[in-house]
Amino acid sequence: MQGTVHVTCPACAGVNRVLADRLGKAPLCGRCQAPLLPGQPRDLDGPGLERLVARNDLPVVVDFWSPSCGPCRMMAPQFEQAARALAPGVLLARCDVSAAQDAAMRHGIRSVPTLVLFRQGREAGRISGALPAGDIAAWVRGAL
Known part of the structure; x- marks a missing residue:
């Protein structure tokens, strides 16, 4: 990857330009100094989801889940890995x-986890x- 990429801050939603070769060096948000790439899933509401997807140059994988779903709770640690x-x-x-029912409807989520x-x-x-975790990572890499 060359050039710069836009990365949305998980804390303040500010958009940051980061040199692509510096992504692995724990870049911080220019506005609030929070880590831009914390290496863990971000919890999002509907508007936060739309901002993250629309304003990032990096690929984004979203786990649509429900706290009442047993398979969703079982997959949560795997998603973190x-x-x-x-x-x-x-x-x-x-x-x-x-x-975030509006976001689920907008993206056509019919079952969870998706x-x-x-x-x-x-x-x-x-x-x-x-x-x-291994299957999630393999699926993402294969889809890229």
Whole structure:
């Protein structure tokens, strides 16, 4: 990867330009100094999801889940492991469909857990069902 990429801050939602070769060096937000790539999934509401997807040059994988879903709760630690494995080149986020029903409807989520890969603000892949960390990472790499 060459040049600069835009990365949205998980803390203040500010958009930062980061040199692509510095992504692995724990860049901080220019506005609030929070880590831009914490290596763990971000929890998002509906508007936060739309900002993250639309304003990032990095691919974004969103786990649409529900706290009342057993497979979703079982997959949560696997999703966190996949976030560490895919960092810093891919951002992972979680969206609770019971709290962000509008976002779930907008993205056509019919079952949980559902993983959606976004590139350049557009859906690039989708898979449903609980997966182990290795399968999540392999699916993302294969879809890129």
